[in-house]
Amino acid sequence: MTVAAAVGNTTPQRTPEPEPIVPASFNATAMGGRFVIHLDVEWSGRQPVRGAGRHDGRAAADNGADAAADARRDAHVVIDRVHRWAERLTRHTETSDLSVLNSDPRSVIPVRPTLAAALLAAMVAADASEGFADVTLLDARLAAEEGREHTGASRISEWQILRRHRGSGIVRRPPGLRFDLGGVGKGWIADRALDLLSDWPSAVVDADGDLAVRTAAGRAWEVGVADPRSPDTHLTVLRLAAPAGGLPVRWGVATSGVSIHRWPSDGAAAEPARHHLIDPRTGRPAVTDVVQATVVAESALRAEALAKSAVIAGSVDGFALLERSRVRGAVLLTAKGDVLALPVTLPLLDR
């Protein structure tokens, strides 16, 4: 791997930057993880969120108390919607649309609009990640979790979904093929939730560490990249800013890795690590030199798929994949402890 330059030597002269946004944050729990909405209450050019029941045409919050109250109301509207999405897409309840699909013995199954849209997003993610983001690896993942041997790799080419009227769909798949939306589902929910907050020019939806971000012109969010080796510290801080006088900029930031979501091994030193990132080429937990990957892209869905892919593919092939995918930024922590980034990340690094 070639190291081209130190970060400090390539800093271009920049115009004065806006102060980072101090958000109003609203927490919830969804899909087995934390879910947080951050809103820029200091920004005055907003309209109430759809469905919040207040469309009186007030263009701006007159004072901070109004802004905070509006933010709370709008965030709760979106959180309610997120709960409904999550209830349909989780595999951890038997009544979710996903679980019903997975337990259906038929090979042609109609699905409701939310699941159809999420499965379509899964196809987009698989395409964007050159097949690494694969929702057909549930059995392999469960085998890894339970310490069982699993044979069989990706079955991503064996299924398809057709959209029908009003957003519903039909899934065609071999009987027994089961799906795990996992990170794809979280990324899809984060993006859709940010869509619902379109009246807040600066907003962040945090779906268990995967972020959908919108920055208003002249504003900036700061996002810390967690260091998995020590809690409450950052590998680096990403600055997601939008130039003044332009349009709002949308981002997706996602982190994936093998150091958190893993299961204790049986103690055998030679046993490969058991973690949740399954290599679709082998059907087993990926053997990789990447501990953690953070990707900045256009959407949370795409960022999540590519971050996962970079970990599974390893640092060399992962960086090559990220470069081909034209991501907006990528930071990798390797097993040696190196923190490496694509050069395109440099303008985002907080200095």
Added chain:
Amino acid sequence: METPTNRPVPAAHAPKSKPDAWPMRLALGAGGIAAVSALTAAIVMPPQTVTNTQVTQQTVQQPLSTPVPASTIQVVQPVKYVQLLPGQTPPPGAQVISPADPTPRTVVVNVPAPAAKQPAAQPPAAQKPVYIKTTQSGTVVP
């Protein structure tokens, strides 16, 4: 008795003069011959030899330098790289890779830790709070 007069007998319809069919027959025949000729030429045309001047953007068709007998039907396969023979020159725009060059790598940069950005001589500045964090999902297994 008066013989019937020669009443004017309605004249039989004179046969309508038909257009001469030969010009149309000639035209159709010539068109048919041209069509059959074009189809025949397309079917039996020998595979063309691709020279190195046809290399564009690393994508060419085999074969490259050896002429192909007209009677040989070859499967055309796309290839990405062409090894230039001595004396051959690459076409304009083609990417040339020397066999001695290392495999192309992705260029990356080292990211300094946030704490390392503070000069050692100065007292550590109060760290700005970061409200938003991207993390791996899940909980830490002890």
